[in-house]
Amino acid sequence: MEMNTLELGPIKIKNRLLIRIFSALDDRLGLREILNDEVFEKISPAYLGLWSCFGGITFFLFINQVVTGMLVMVYYQPTIEQAHASVAHIMNEVPFGWLVRGMHAWGSNLMIVTIIIHMAKIFVHGIYKAPRELNWVTGVTLLLLTLGLSFSGYLLPWTQLAYWATVVGTETPAAMPYVGEYIRFAMRGGDDISQVTLTRFFALHVMIMPVTIAAVIGLHIAQIRRQGIAGPL
């Protein structure tokens, strides 16, 4: 029962080897069904324009952050003695280090921009309304997590800018009545910014928040898939 052409939605495959590999996986995992239900049936409606792309662009930038972040972490050293020197080493000595770290730093800025555009579009078109209110909630959670990732990443190069930005950033919540002082203490891991602060920001930046944000992104996308993309008003 060897097929000559494999048709998957709009794709036609003629290569025998590819057909056999696909069939083997299809028999075991039901790949065709997944592809049909989740990909080909869900091709975006034609009326969606550029402004509908910013959620997807943000997701793409997030993947960029994950990949370049992994690469930067190969050389970065999270200690107050070595942090700045290791970043300088990445920028000046490691081949293409300037590119990798540049993509990470610029990507984070771009992510904020694309999130704001995405959010503005949702707001202006009123598509946060019923039944999509929970999407707005996960979306705002993602915005806050992205800001948290930006803030924690900002300290890691351990430059004057990074240090004082973190002084200010941890001082700000201290203005809150009653709880503020405790929040500052918890964020700094003590009264001052020290190795403890750098270590907890590093843990937040490379593990705690990325894992959390990946889970919330999954939820955000699952909601869209369940409800379908909102049409124009």
Added chain:
Amino acid sequence: MTTDAMSGNEPTRRGFLDLALGLLGAISAIGVVYPVGMYLWPRVDKKEGDETRSMKLPVGDVPIGEAKFVRFLNKPAVIMRPNEQEIYALSAVCTHLGCVVKWNDAGKDLFCPCHGGKFDVKGNVLGGPPPKPLPSFTAKIENEYIVVAEA
């Protein structure tokens, strides 16, 4: 479907475009793999003793009856003076599975902490799993300096 370009018949527009697309894909892939590979490939800082075919150190650095561990030809090495006349230099990398051997002051010989290999000051195996003696270097004393060189 038009005819597949791979079947070797008339070239088709589709076949050409498929090929062009494949080439573009390959170029983009190289554009990612090359910088990432270069980025990840380790660059070792040269340490003292690397790349030198011989090394020199003051006689006083290795007292009689003791051993001194140095770095020679990119690897750990050991210099030993069991008495006034004799001096030996050996690779300190165990011939069993590559641990660095230690000086055993009690027996005036070398032993490997990983699986208990034992060597004498000339590098011969005295016991344990190592299959071969430790490679040796030439060592001699020339006007108050110990000179170690490849044998």
